[in-house]
Amino acid sequence: MEQGVTLEGKRILLIIGGGIAAYKSLDLIRRLRERGASVRVVLTAAGKQFVTPLSVASLTGNPVHEDLFCLTEETEMGHIELSRSADLLVVAPATADLLAKAAAGIANDLASTILLATDKKVLMAPAMNVRMWDHPATVRNVAQLREDGLLFVGPSDGEMACGEYGPGRMSEPMEILASIAGALQPTSQVLAGRRVIVTSGPTHEPIDPVRYIANRSSGRQGHAIAAAAAQAGAHVTLVTGPVSISDPVGVSVVRVETAKEMLAAVKASLPADIFIGAAAVADWGFEKPAAGKIKKEKGSGPPTLALVENPDILAEVSRPGESRPALVVGFAAETGNLIDHARTKLQRKGCDLIVANDVGPGTGVMGGPKNTVHLISSDQQEAWPLLDKGEVARRLIQRFAGMLGK
Numbered sequence: 001m002e003q004g005v006t007l008e009g010k011r012i013l014l015i016i017g018g019g020i021a022a023y024k025s026l027d028l029i030r031r032l033r034e035r036g037a038s039v040r041v042v043l044t045a046a047g048k049q050f051v052t053p054l055s056v057a058s059l060t061g062n063p064v065h066e067d068l069f070c071l072t073e074e075t076e077m078g079h080i081e082l083s084r085s086a087d088l089l090v091v092a093p094a095t096a097d098l099l100a101k102a103a104a105g106i107a108n109d110l111a112s113t114i115l116l117a118t119d120k121k122v123l124m125a126p127a128m129n130v131r132m133w134d135h136p137a138t139v140r141n142v143a144q145l146r147e148d149g150l151l152f153v154g155p156s157d158g159e160m161a162c163g164e165y166g167p168g169r170m171s172e173p174m175e176i177l178a179s180i181a182g183a184l185q186p187t188s189q190v191l192a193g194r195r196v197i198v199t200s201g202p203t204h205e206p207i208d209p210v211r212y213i214a215n216r217s218s219g220r221q222g223h224a225i226a227a228a229a230a231q232a233g234a235h236v237t238l239v240t241g242p243v244s245i246s247d248p249v250g251v252s253v254v255r256v257e258t259a260k261e262m263l264a265a266v267k268a269s270l271p272a273d274i275f276i277g278a279a280a281v282a283d284w285g286f287e288k289p290a291a292g293k294i295k296k297e298k299g300s301g302p303p304t305l306a307l308v309e310n311p312d313i314l315a316e317v318s319r320p321g322e323s324r325p326a327l328v329v330g331f332a333a334e335t336g337n338l339i340d341h342a343r344t345k346l347q348r349k350g351c352d353l354i355v356a357n358d359v360g361p362g363t364g365v366m367g368g369p370k371n372t373v374h375l376i377s378s379d380q381q382e383a384w385p386l387l388d389k390g391e392v393a394r395r396l397i398q399r400f401a402g403m404l405g406k
């Protein structure tokens with residue numbers, strides 16, 4: 001979340017469903033109001049079991065809406081008016097039940113009727129037990145809602161109130177806030193109708209079923225680029241290695257583990273107008289990871305691990321041919337001789353542009369919120385100042401759109 005972000009004058013209609021994570025929505029209300037947004041809340045009957053109307057009303061400074069058949073409100077068609085007078089609808093926690101109703105178009109209480117009656121953007125922040133999230137019915141409902149254009153933030157991995165671990169935890173209020181800010185941002189649609197593939201995060205190269213080689217990439221820069229491309233109107237496929245950050249709003253996400261899987265996912269996602277290889281793909285992996293855990297045998301010493309070269313995704317995508325995107329952008333993460341290495345990489349891979357960043361110790365770039373990048377093409381070299389990764393992403397997208405237009 002960028003510091004100093006303002007939501008001045010924005011009107012948020014927050015639907016609070018019946019999950020333990022409802023308590024986080026109280027914090028979300030506070031943070032929204034701190035940034036100048038006004039918040040009206042619809043509390044479902046189940047939501048009321050977790051947070052009280054009194055807390056919600058005190059925090060929003062507005063009456064809480066609970067009942068579809070409320071005589072005073074429905075003389076003015078309250079369910080329509082609530083949606084009409086909002087800039088954005090946010091459902092947090094979005095329970096399995098609310099997702100199912102929204103996906104099926106069921107309208108049997110105030111929350112679900114508003115979701116069916118609205119023409120505003122809707123941001124869902126799901127929260128549920130990992131088995132509920134993984135259930136084929138929920139998977140189907142989420143896919144349907146994404147297809148219908150609803151936005152999602154989270155869920156993230158973590159320990160849940162039910163004591164289980166996995167995806168299903170509602171995103172933290174600050175993450176939801178960042179997605180709200182993103183959803184509300186007026187964007188120039190410089191990539192409207194374009195197809196963009198972004199790779200992000202590290203890859204994990206398994207040694208055996210319990211060990212792997214990885215790197216420190218967090219996926220923050222790649223995910224921010226995918227989000228910025230989506231906000232600019234592109235159809236975005238994000239192919240991501242294992243990361244612990246939330247999916248960006250409005251993009252199709254393909255999760256992979258190894259470099260080989262990443263290459264296969266990228267190929268399956270082609271054709272595209274732009275390919276942006278921001279992932280920190282492992283250069284080497286293992287031909288055949290051990291089938292069982294490698295045991296520490298007494299007296300036999302450490303095992304010898306023989307690495308083999310991984311496929312070169314950037315070089316493969318850059319190769320001339322029908323499926324080559326019009327613009328292929330690679331990233332170079334270096335700890336020294338940044339510009340020289342980036343120039344060599346540009347020539348070796350055959351891509352159109354390299355975004356080079358210094359990831360040396362002490363820079364805080366890998367895993368951190370900020371980045372200093374250099375843009376290297378065959379006829380240009382440009383150094384950008386230290387910027388928030390979100391800002392780097394937005395500026396890159398503007399630049400790529402310009403290059404595509406030439």
Ligand SMILES: Cc1cc2nc3c(=O)[nH]c(=O)nc-3n(C[C@H](O)[C@H](O)[C@H](O)COP(=O)(O)O)c2cc1C
Nearest residue numbers: 017018019020044045046047095096097098127128
């Ligand atoms: C203690 C408790 C915790 C619950 N937590 C969740 C949850 O996190 N996510 C969820 O989808 N359902 C959860 N449920 C089930 C929902 O409350 C139930 O499906 C309810 O009908 C959802 O109503 P809604 O559509 O108003 O959200 C929980 C139920 C209980 C009793």
